[in-house]
Each structure stands twice: as C-alpha cells, then as structure tokens.
Amino acid sequence: MKTINSLKMTFPALSRNEAVIRSCVAAFAAQVDPTIEEISDIRSAVSEAVTNSIVHGYKDGAGEIAVTLKLTEDNCLYIKISDKGCGIEDVEKAMEPLFTTAPEGERAGLGFAVMEAFTDDLKVRSAVGKGTSVTMKKKISSRYE
Amino acid sequence: MTVEILGGENYITAVLCGELDHHTAAAAREIIDARLERGTPALCIIDMAGISFMDSSGIGLILGRKRVAEGYGGRVMIKNPSRCAEKVIKLSGLQSMVLTEKQEKSMKKEQKK
Numbered sequence: 447m448k449t450i451n452s453l454k455m456t457f458p459a460l461s462r463n464e465a466v467i468r469s470c471v472a473a474f475a476a477q478v479d480p481t482i483e484e485i486s487d488i489r490s491a492v493s494e495a496v497t498n499s500i501v502h503g504y505k506d507g508a509g510e511i512a513v514t515l516k517l518t519e520d521n522c523l524y525i526k527i528s529d530k531g532c533g534i535e536d537v538e539k540a541m542e543p544l545f546t547t548a549p550e551g552e553r554a555g556l557g558f559a560v561m562e563a564f565t566d567d568l569k570v571r572s573a574v575g576k577g578t579s580v581t582m583k584k585k586i587s588s589r590y591e
Numbered sequence: 592m593t594v595e596i597l598g599g600e601n602y603i604t605a606v607l608c609g610e611l612d613h614h615t616a617a618a619a620r621e622i623i624d625a626r627l628e629r630g631t632p633a634l635c636i637i638d639m640a641g642i643s644f645m646d647s648s649g650i651g652l653i654l655g656r657k658r659v660a661e662g663y664g665g666r667v668m669i670k671n672p673s674r675c676a677e678k679v680i681k682l683s684g685l686q687s688m689v690l691t692e693k694q695e696k697s698m699k700k701e702q703k704k
C-alpha cells in the first residue's frame with residue numbers, strides 16, 4: 447500500500463518522554479481524523495512500547511528510542527518503536543499476559559496485552575544484546591466517507 | 592498528574608487527576624503509601640474519575656497499593672474510573688475492585704451514622 451506520509455524521530459530513553467512520544471504520535475495520527483477512542487488506543491499502545499524500552503530494554507543504562515510512523519493510502523497507521531537495549535530471550539513467552547521479569551518494579555505483565563488489544567496488528571522482533579522493535583498497525587476509520 | 596488524599600482514619604480516598612503512566616506513577620505511589628503506612632486505614636479508595644490517560648502502569652499502581660494495604664489487613668477499591676481507565680481495568684480483569692453504585696450508596700449511609 448502506498449505511503450502518503452511518514453515521520454522518524456529519536457528520543458533519549460527518559461521516562462518523561464513517555465508522555466512526549468505518545469503525544470507526538472497522536473499529533474501525527476490527527477491528520478486522518480481518528481475517533482477519540484482510536485486516539486486513546488494509540489496513545490496507550492505507544493506508551494506501553496516506549497515504557498518497555500525504558501524499563502526493560504535500557505534497565506542497565508541510557509539509550510535511544512527510535513520512533514518511525516507511516517501512514518498508508520488505506521488509512522492505516524504503522525508505528526514502529528525500537529531500542530538498542532538488552533533484547534528479549536523468549537518473545538513468545540514475554541507476550542503472554544501477566545508474564546513479567548520486573549514484578550518488584552510494580553509491573554503487571556500487561557503491556558503486550560494492551561498493545562495487542564488496542565491495535566489491529568502487533569509484531570515484535572528482538573535479539574538478545576541487540577535490541578527490540580515493536581511494530582503496530584492501527585486502522586483509522588474514515589468517518590467522512 | 593495530581594494526587595489528593597481525602598478522608599479520615601478509617602478510610603481514605605486518593606483522588607488521581609491527569610495522566611497516569613510509568614513516569615507519574617512513581618510520585619503517586621509514594622504519596623499514597625506514606626498515608627497507608629502512617630494511618631493503616633481499613634479501606635483505601637482510588638478515585639479515577641479524573642484520569643485522562645492510563646496504561647498498564649496504572650494497573651501496577653493499583654495492585655501495588657492492594658499489596659501494601661493487605662499487608663496490614665486493609666483493602667483497596669477503585670471509584671468512578673474514566674472511560675480510558677476503565678478500558679485497561681477491564682482488560683486486566685480487575686473489575687471486581689471497582690465500587691458498584693450499590694456499594695457506594697451503602698458506604699455513604701455508613702458515614703452518616
């Protein structure tokens with residue numbers, strides 16, 4: 447499908463950027479008039495992926511988070527969030543609801559479940575020692591057609 | 592996000608307003624825990640009507656306070672979750688922690704006595 451707009455951004459992995467990044471993505475999505483519900487879902491899903499990079503990926507130190515956004519002709523928003531952090535050993539296991547490696551940090555193990563429930567497609571690629579990237583697709587309803 | 596603690600000895604209400612994520616949950620946790628540990632109230636109600644954004648960090652915050660309260664025999668309930676908060680609460684299977692209208696009414700009666 448033809449890409450009609452795109453945006454690439456990088457941010458230092460600071461927790462204050464969780465709000466900044468989800469607001470940037472929401473601003474990009476606004477060009478296709480999503481519903482309030484759709485914007486809310488996008489903001490939550492983005493926040494989960496970004497928080498994971500900060501809390502898990504870069505648990506041992508500083509790093510950078512890359513965000514790539516793509517809007518296609520058929521009103522789909524593709525959101526890719528990647529880090530060069532520690533990576534995930536077993537992605538399938540990590541994606542199981544309630545699975546967490548950081549219970550002491552008050553993590554509930556629900557981040558991937560939220561990303562899955564609030565978007566239309568979720569792909570996770572990860573390599574130990576290299577990093578993790580999460581790509582989500584959200585179909586935006588065309589209200590004016 | 593702002594956190595305001597209302598109430599007396601036996602029960603307190605923590606009123607959360609604004610965006611609840613991993614960044615803001617840390618301060619909320621400290622404020623609520625300080626009150627729980629000092630007063631050991633039997634019931635801690637987390638009022639989520641003013642939550643304009645929430646992700647799974649909000650669930651971590653709720654479950655964490657539940658753990659602290661249960662540690663001394665107390666309880667935690669959720670009041671009036673906003674639409675976005677409710678969506679994540681439902682997904683997490685924590686609906687049973689949300690106060691029903693009936694429960695709220697009987698609590699108000701209790702207070703008047």
Ligand SMILES: Nc1ncnc2c1ncn2[C@@H]1O[C@H](COP(=O)(O)OP(=O)(O)OP(=O)(O)O)[C@@H](O)[C@H]1O
Pocket residue numbers: 494498499502503504529531532533534540541545546547548552553554555556557558559578647648651
């Ligand atoms: N970017 C990442 N880098 C390294 N590990 C990750 C990354 N994202 C997720 N993980 C691993 O996958 C697990 C599950 O992630 P998920 O977001 O579902 O739950 P959580 O972050 O542990 O808890 P919650 O999101 O509810 O606060 C994490 O505990 C962590 O071990």
Ligand SMILES: [Mg+2]
Pocket residue numbers: 494497498553556557558647
């Ligand atoms: Mg997470």
